[in-house]
Structures are given as C-alpha cells and as structure tokens.
Amino acid sequence: MLKEPKIVLVSNRGSYTLKEIDGKIEAVPAISGLVSAVEPVLKEKGGVWVAWGGREAAAPETPGVRLNVPPENPAYLFCEVPLTGDEIRRYYHGFTNGALWPLCHYFLEKCRYSNSEWLAYRQVNFKFALAALAETGPQDIVWVNDYHLALVPGIIRRHKPGLKQAFFWHIPFPHYDLFATLPWARAILRGLLGSDVIGFHLPDYSYNFLHAVNKLLEAPVDYNTFTIRWQGRKIFTPAWPMGIDYEAFQKLACDPKIRKQAEELRRQIGTERIALAVERLDYTKGILERLLAFERFLEEAPEWRGRVSLLQIAVPSRTAVPAYQQLRSQVEEAVGRINGRFSEGNYRPVHYFWRGIPRQELVSYYLAADIMMVTPLRDGLNLVAKEYVASRVDGTGVLILSRFAGAARDLKEAVIINPYDIEGTVVALKAALAMPVSQQKQRLRKLQEQVRRFDVRWWLANFQRALQEREVKEEDAVRRHLRVSSFSTLPSTSFIDA
Numbered sequence: 001m002l003k004e005p006k007i008v009l010v011s012n013r014g015s016y017t018l019k020e021i022d023g024k025i026e027a028v029p030a031i032s033g034l035v036s037a038v039e040p041v042l043k044e045k046g047g048v049w050v051a052w053g054g055r056e057a058a059a060p061e062t063p064g065v066r067l068n069v070p071p072e073n074p075a076y077l078f079c080e081v082p083l084t085g086d087e088i089r090r091y092y093h094g095f096t097n098g099a100l101w102p103l104c105h106y107f108l109e110k111c112r113y114s115n116s117e118w119l120a121y122r123q124v125n126f127k128f129a130l131a132a133l134a135e136t137g138p139q140d141i142v143w144v145n146d147y148h149l150a151l152v153p154g155i156i157r158r159h160k161p162g163l164k165q166a167f168f169w170h171i172p173f174p175h176y177d178l179f180a181t182l183p184w185a186r187a188i189l190r191g192l193l194g195s196d197v198i199g200f201h202l203p204d205y206s207y208n209f210l211h212a213v214n215k216l217l218e219a220p221v222d223y224n225t226f227t228i229r230w231q232g233r234k235i236f237t238p239a240w241p242m243g244i245d246y247e248a249f250q251k252l253a254c255d256p257k258i259r260k261q262a263e264e265l266r267r268q269i270g271t272e273r274i275a276l277a278v279e280r281l282d283y284t285k286g287i288l289e290r291l292l293a294f295e296r297f298l299e300e301a302p303e304w305r306g307r308v309s310l311l312q313i314a315v316p317s318r319t320a321v322p323a324y325q326q327l328r329s330q331v332e333e334a335v336g337r338i339n340g341r342f343s344e345g346n347y348r349p350v351h352y353f354w355r356g357i358p359r360q361e362l363v364s365y366y367l368a369a370d371i372m373m374v375t376p377l378r379d380g381l382n383l384v385a386k387e388y389v390a391s392r393v394d395g396t397g398v399l400i401l402s403r404f405a406g407a408a409r410d411l412k413e414a415v416i417i418n419p420y421d422i423e424g425t426v427v428a429l430k431a432a433l434a435m436p437v438s439q440q441k442q443r444l445r446k447l448q449e450q451v452r453r454f455d456v457r458w459w460l461a462n463f464q465r466a467l468q469e470r471e472v473k474e475e476d477a478v479r480r481h482l483r484v485s486s487f488s489t490l491p492s493t494s495f496i497d498a
C-alpha cells in the first residue's frame with residue numbers, strides 16, 4: 001500500500017523560535033498568522049516544517065537541528081535551516097526586507113538594490129531548497145510560503161522535476177512597471193514558476209504577476225483562467241485570500257476569563273470609547289498617518305477630548321533595519337506630542353505599547369475596542385481586521401479599514417478610508433463614533449458572514465483541491481501511458497480535511 005503524501009512546508013520563520021540555553025536547544029512557540037493557519041494541519045496529518053529558527057549560526061555549514069514538535073505531544077518534524085549573522089544581515093534584513101518588502105508595498109524610495117544582498121538571497125534560497133529536498137519523497141508535496149523564498153520552487157523543480165509544489169505569496173504583487181525596477185525581476189519570476197500553483201490574496205496581485213511574467217519572460221498567460229504556460233507545464237495562479245480560524249476567535253471571545261480581562265482593560269483606560277490599532281511597527285501599516293489623523297480629530301472635535309482614547313499596540317519588528325528604527329522614533333515622537341497636547345487629569349489620549357501581547361490577551365483588546373482602526377498604506381490582506389470581526393460576539397463595533405488593505409476587497413461593510421487623506425480619516429472616525437448600534441450590528445453581521453464563510457479551512461482546502469485536480473489529470477496521463485486499469489495503486493494527495 002502506498003503512503004499518503006507528506007507535506008513539506010517551507011517558510012522563512014516557522015512555528016518555533018530556537019534558543020540555546022546552557023548548551024540545550026529550547027523551542028519556543030512563535031506567533032504569526034501563518035502558524036495559526038497551517039500548524040493545525042501539520043499537527044493533524046504530520047509532515048515537516050523547514051524554517052529558520054531565528055538564531056544565528058556560527059558558520060555557514062552548521063547543521064540545523066531537527067526536532068519532533070510540539071515537544072509535549074510530537075506530531076511533525078521541525079527542521080531548522082541555520083543562518084549565519086552575515087546571511088541574516090544580507091538575505092533577511094537586506095534583500096527581503098530592504099528590497100522586496102518595500103518594492104511590493106509600493107515604497108520604491110525605500111528600496112535598496114544591492115548585488116551582494118541578492119547573492120545572499122540566492123545562497124539562502126539554495127539552503128532552504130536543499131533542506132526541503134532532503135525531507136521530500138517522490139510523492140510528497142512541497143508548500144513554500146512567501147517572498148523570502150521565491151527561488152526555492154525553481155531549484156526544487158530542477159532537482160526533482162516531478163514533485164508537486166504549491167506557493168503562497170502573502171504580500172501584494174506590484175504592478176509590472178514597479179516590479180521591473182528590480183534588477184533580478186526575471187530570476188524571481190523564473191524561481192516562482194517552479195511551482196504548480198502560485199496563490200495570491202487578490203485577483204489584482206495575480207493579474208500583476210501574469211502581466212510581469214508575460215512582459216519579462218514572454219510566456220503565454222491567460223487572464224481569464226489565471227494560468228501560465230511555462231516549459232511544458234501549465235501553472236495556476238489563483239486569488240485565494242487567507243482566512244482565519246473564525247470559530248477559535250469566537251470561542252476565545254466567549255471565554256469568561258477573557259471577557260473579564262476586557263472589562264478590566266476598559267476600566268484601566270477609563271474613557272467612554274476606545275479605538276484600537278494592532279500591528280507590527282512597520283511603515284506600510286500607516287501608524288504615523290493614523291496618529292496624525294487622531295491628533296487632528298482631537299483638534300477639531302474638542303467635545304471628544306477626555307472621552308475617547310486610541311490604544312496603539314506596535315509589535316517590534318525588523319528592528320535592525322534603519323527604516324524601522326526611524327519609524328519608531330517618529331511614532332514615539334508623535335505619541336509624546338499628542339499626549340503632551342491633550343492629556344488632562346487622568347486622561348491620556350494615546351496608550352502606546354511597543355511590545356507583542358499573547359493571543360488570548362489580544363482577543364480581550366478586540367473585545368474592549370468600540371472601533372478598530374486598520375489603516376495601512378498598503379497591506380497584502382490584513383488578518384487583524386478579520387480577527388476583530390470574528391471576536392465581536394455581541395455584534396457591535398466598527399471596523400475602519402484602509403482601501404489599500406487587501407482585506408477591503410471583501411470586507412465591504414467596513415468604514416473604508418484612504419489613509420493618505422488625514423481629513424477623510426477624521427470624518428470616518430467621527431462617523432464611527434456616531435454610528436447607531438443598530439447600524440453597527442447590521443454591518444458586522446455581514447462582515448462576520450464573510451469572515452466565517454471564507455475562513456482558514458476554505459483557504460487550505462483550495463490548495464488541496466488544486467493539487468488534487470492536477471494529480472487527477474496526471475493520473476489519466478499515466479494510465480494512458482502504462483495502460484493500467486486501476487487508480488488504486490496511485491497515491492492520493494489529501495493533506496487537509498475540507
């Protein structure tokens with residue numbers, strides 16, 4: 001009997017951060033949208049997660065650790081790709097966060113194109129691909145995630161041409177004009193085309209990708225079926241916005257302990273209304289623009305002074321990259337200025353935290369917030385917006401959402417704003433504060449329906465189906481070729497229950 005194919009998940013960071021304490025490796029669970037989305041699948045089905053553990057290796061040839069995780073109840077293998085300090089600097093802080101990230105978010109002026117960083121990106125992609133290949137049997141499925149590892153599918157395809165591969169690009173894919181500024185744009189595209197399925201959050205990102213492939217590689221593309229013909233293969237580039245575990249957020253939001261925490265938080269803040277913002281401290285997230293809008297709002301609406309606070313959680317991120325250090329100073333200066341101008345007695349207009357908080361606590365923040373401000377200048381999707389919607393079990397609350405967040409395409413009942421338009425954001429904030437409960441409930445019902453329907457299971461099932469369909473076609477071809485009469489000896493590709 002043939003075994004069920006194993007999933008080999010490949011991503012820059014994985015489900016664990018590794019720490020060496022007194023010569024012993026300790027695996028600390030990592031927090032990210034990707035972990036919450038895909039770890040349950042690996043826990044259920046087993047498999048391998050190939051990722052950098054977040055620590056610095058002494059030498060390029062340092063072997064990575066292989067750990068059965070979760071430690072208390074092992075279900076899958078965590079396979080570390082060790083990176084040296086120099087690789088971290090040039091591949092991670094350099095090419096991925098100093099070139100690809102700003103480019104894909106339309107911050108061309110922040111892009112630094114360096115040949116040495118590109119070479120490190122290539123070298124590290126090789127490392128990941130080789131680590132994945134070492135774990136992969138001929139029937140297994142490789143699933144690569146995100147822009148850090150765009151070259152991995154191409155490398156794997158060269159070594160094992162028959163392997164089934166999926167890729168998901170979590171950030172925007174920019175317009176061709178912008179993407180073409182990258183000196184290595186063609187190599188990135190060729191790398192991605194090693195995959196059979198390349199998923200994006202939005203049709204616009206797929207179109208941009210198809211357009212770039214067509215113009216830069218002169219490959220035939222079909223905008224109607226989201227397909228590319230490349231080296232004798234047909235590649236599918238669908239738009240599947242990532243979902244969240246809706247039920248899990250609802251369950252947490254009903255937990256009496258978390259509800260009590262939310263009440264406590266409201267009591268501590270002490271204002272009649274609370275607006276909340278939660279994100280990594282990143283220049284794409286529009287934190288500074290939001291603070292400017294809040295400041296303008298307090299200037300224009302003195303009747304709200306003392307009655308509404310903004311709770312800003314800024315999770316430290318990419319702290320070694322100068323643009324992030326600069327942003328932190330600007331944000332903290334703005335917070336200081338606003339609080340200096342408008343604090344009175346116990347009233348503090350902005351409560352600012354430069355730290356991450358545990359997930360359960362995060363849900364208590366969602367519960368405490370009358371208004372959620374998700375106002376990025378550009379964002380591939382944005383899971384926080386969906387998490388807020390899912391957590392509002394009493395049906396109230398207002399989501400203010402940037403039109404430049406991918407999530408705005410489906411979350412139409414949110415109050416949609418342009419974060420570059422400070423005055424417009426002030427108007428939206430006033431409207432949110434004045435919105436009757438009946439209208440809040442009406443909007444939230446529709447939002448919740450959307451987030452519930454297109455949840456993380458829907459997202460994962462799409463990949464399963466796409467890879468299965470491809471296999472059915474291949475099975476047909478194999479049958480015709482070998483003239484065998486039964487499918488029973490051919491493997492199935494199920495990797496998650498739909």
Ligand code: GDG
Nearest residue numbers: 031032033170242315356357358359379380381382383384
């Ligand atoms: C990239 C794309 C795309 C945040 N703060 C805390 C915390 N979080 C969790 C949230 C959410 C996740 O991190 C953040 O996801 P986002 O989607 O909001 O943003 P990015 O980190 O930029 O993610 C983005 C995403 O990939 C998925 O494809 O949507 O567009 O940029 O799940 O809950 N979690 C905890 N404490 C925090 O302080 N526990």
